[in-house]
Amino acid sequence: MKDRLLRSCDGKAAAPLLWEGFHRGRFEWPKKMVVNGALCTSCLLVSKAYEGTSRRAEMSEKTEMSGGCACGRVRFSVPVEDDDAYLCHCRMCQRATGSVSIAFRNVKAADVQWQCEPDWYESSPIAVRPYCRECGTSLGFKFREGSENMDLTVASFDDKSRFKPRHHFGAESIHRAWLNTEGLPEQRTDTYQKLVDKWVEATGSFPG
Ligand SMILES: [Zn+2]
Numbered sequence: 001m002k003d004r005l006l007r008s009c010d011g012k013a014a015a016p017l018l019w020e021g022f023h024r025g026r027f028e029w030p031k032k033m034v035v036n037g038a039l040c041t042s043c044l045l046v047s048k049a050y051e052g053t054s055r056r057a058e059m060s061e062k063t064e065m066s067g068g069c070a071c072g073r074v075r076f077s078v079p080v081e082d083d084d085a086y087l088c089h090c091r092m093c094q095r096a097t098g099s100v101s102i103a104f105r106n107v108k109a110a111d112v113q114w115q116c117e118p119d120w121y122e123s124s125p126i127a128v129r130p131y132c133r134e135c136g137t138s139l140g141f142k143f144r145e146g147s148e149n150m151d152l153t154v155a156s157f158d159d160k161s162r163f164k165p166r167h168h169f170g171a172e173s174i175h176r177a178w179l180n181t182e183g184l185p186e187q188r189t190d191t192y193q194k195l196v197d198k199w200v201e202a203t204g205s206f207p208g
Helices: 019-024 031-035 045-051 091-097 193-203
Strands: 003-007 013-018 063-068 075-080 084-088 102-108 113-116 119-124 127-131 140-143 149-153 164-169
Touching: 075 102, 091 102, 091 119
Parallel strands: 084 164
Antiparallel strands: 003 013, 063 075, 075 113, 084 102, 102 149, 119 127, 127 140, 140 149
């Protein structure tokens, strides 16, 4: 079984992390890793981010939610008080993310606590985008000036399930053939044997 390295805030390889353990909790921070103490050796803030995943802030309706990039180097937490999110279809976001649209949650920029800081790509004269230079995950969008808010990508949250799309933005670039895909044939990853075999061969198990 191969080991996967968790990266610390400064980008250096930190404690070894079992690939299996990481992907068993693919959509939430892996408990196994925290239990085993395999945390960022530089700052140990990964554990704090995990602890904040589902913790409800006392004396408040806000829920502290956490998230981060695919490799775990960049981590954030932010208070969230409703389920609102939206899809951006603008051509800039399509280019920046390589997706036909991108799901965003709008938050107050000052509310975002970066336990491990992202990199910032100057995507245009008016905006910057946080991302991870190690794994390439797109983490959001922010105007350079004139707004207290920023967007975080919905899928970078550890628990993305609560967010609901409330509106579309960048309507001029909507790729309508991809808007309503309900009813198309569906296949789970664990029924695609070639994929399962590759995982088992590489890591000893399938992370589903
Ligand atoms: Zn990363």
